[in-house]
Amino acid sequence: MNARWIPIVVLLVGVAGIVAACCCDGPFCEIPACDPCAPKCDPCAPKAAAPVTPPAPPASAKPAEPVAPAVKAEVKVPTIGKDVAHMHNVHQITPRFVRGSQAETEEDFAALAQMGVKVVVSVDGARPNVEDAHKHGLRYVHVPMGYDGPTREEQVLLYKAFTTLEGPFYVHCHHGKHRGPAACAIGLMADGWTAEQIVGELKRAGTAAKYEGLYAFPATFQTPTAEELAAVTDIPEVAPVAGLVASMILVDQGWERLGAVRKAKWTAPPDHPDVAPRHEATIFAQRFREMARLDEVTKAKADMLKHALDSEKAAWDLAEALGASPVNALGAEEAYARIEKSCTACHKQFRDTPTGAAAR
Ligand code: HEC
Numbered sequence: 253m254n255a256r257w258i259p260i261v262v263l264l265v266g267v268a269g270i271v272a273a274c275c276c277d278g279p280f281c282e283i284p285a286c287d288p289c290a291p292k293c294d295p296c297a298p299k300a301a302a303p304v305t306p307p308a309p310p311a312s313a314k315p316a317e318p319v320a321p322a323v324k325a326e327v328k329v330p331t332i333g334k335d336v337a338h339m340h341n342v343h344q345i346t347p348r349f350v351r352g353s354q355a356e357t358e359e360d361f362a363a364l365a366q367m368g369v370k371v372v373v374s375v376d377g378a379r380p381n382v383e384d385a386h387k388h389g390l391r392y393v394h395v396p397m398g399y400d401g402p403t404r405e406e407q408v409l410l411y412k413a414f415t416t417l418e419g420p421f422y423v424h425c426h427h428g429k430h431r432g433p434a435a436c437a438i439g440l441m442a443d444g445w446t447a448e449q450i451v452g453e454l455k456r457a458g459t460a461a462k463y464e465g466l467y468a469f470p471a472t473f474q475t476p477t478a479e480e481l482a483a484v485t486d487i488p489e490v491a492p493v494a495g496l497v498a499s500m501i502l503v504d505q506g507w508e509r510l511g512a513v514r515k516a517k518w519t520a521p522p523d524h525p526d527v528a529p530r531h532e533a534t535i536f537a538q539r540f541r542e543m544a545r546l547d548e549v550t551k552a553k554a555d556m557l558k559h560a561l562d563s564e565k566a567a568w569d570l571a572e573a574l575g576a577s578p579v580n581a582l583g584a585e586e587a588y589a590r591i592e593k594s595c596t597a598c599h600k601q602f603r604d605t606p607t608g609a610a611a612r
Contacts, residue, residue, distance in 0.1 A: 341428035353428035401465030414439035433457035434466040506536040537567035559598035566590035
């Protein structure tokens with residue numbers, strides 16, 4: 253990392269201490285250290301640290317001591333819509349909540365710990381890397397949720413995590429734009445945010461409008477009852493995922509590798525020389541075959557199986573095009589586009605809206 257930011261960090265922290273600057277009064281002005289939309293956030297309070305770009309000081313350098321009295325359990329280094337280590341879209345919403353994309357490597361957890369994060373919450377289906385998180389004193393909470401919004405059970409679990417564990421929290425899904433911000437909304441509502449404020453926050457996060465359930469649930473959200481909360485006896489660090497979600501995670505991993513193969517003009521990608529394009533496509537096709545055997549797919553009310561079989565067929569066509577010598581690039585492009593279309597079509601019909609989920 254870059255040492256030239258250290259003097260700037262120190263300078264900004266000093267300035268923030270002297271000038272207890274008041275932030276803007278527009279309803280959605282983005283002050284990373286203190287979101288004025290947050291009811292519990294006093295926009296005129298002196299800040300522990302001023303916004304810093306790029307956000308994280310070098311891992312080796314300690315962040316400058318805050319000048320204002322440090323408020324307990326706050327994130328120390330404000331970040332805004334940035335890349336931090338391998339994480340993207342990292343954004344601090346309030347001193348207790350930071351959202352962003354998947355934290356994967358030890359470097360990511362080191363950066364989060366450095367920021368002052370204590371708990372990492374994942375709502376993605378992939379197994380969280382709890383081992384590396386623990387090395388940096390971070391606790392994980394794993395509540396995989398769908399794109400149609402959190403179920404009541406998931407809402408209660410997240411609410412309990414956000415109200416009983418000591419933050420600050422880093423909340424992530426895969427890309428950090430859709431499910432993660434929606435999950436974070438539960439913590440923000442526990443802190444007093446209104447449904448309208450949440451909608452503004454989802455828009456700022458870039459949550460796509462097609463995920464109607466993510467936008468809709470805050471309006472009907474009910475604070476969990478004491479009984480509901482008492483019924484939650486375990487807040488899992490790693491939740492078991494099975495069936496369709498597990499199958500989708502494998503498909504998605506293969507899809508990412510095939511995307512890299514395509515970028516490398518249908519050869520082994522330079523950063524993954526071990527990937528054999530045809531073999532990769534074959535495994536990918538088999539993943540769809542396994543998916544097509546799941547009860548969740550064969551017993552769906554609408555014709556979900558057809559989408560799975562379309563994807564499988566296109567994946568076999570891709571494997572064949574990649575197995576030709578020389579590679580049939582045109583055929584590969586055509587098959588790739590068909591797979592992509594079928595992911596989108598199936599998600600649109602069965603994943604992305606509450607009515608879609610009901611069709612399963
Ligand atoms: C036959 C329908 C179908 C096809 C085809 C399909 N998906 Fe899915 N996918 C779903 C459904 C339904 C879900 C939601 C599962 C749930 O939350 O219970 C899902 C969820 C996902 C998820 C989220 C997993 C998580 O962490 O919760 C990812 C990522 C994903 N799909 C990627 C893909 C990609 C990439 C493709 C194409 C290469 C694809 N899917 C093709 C139906 C499909």
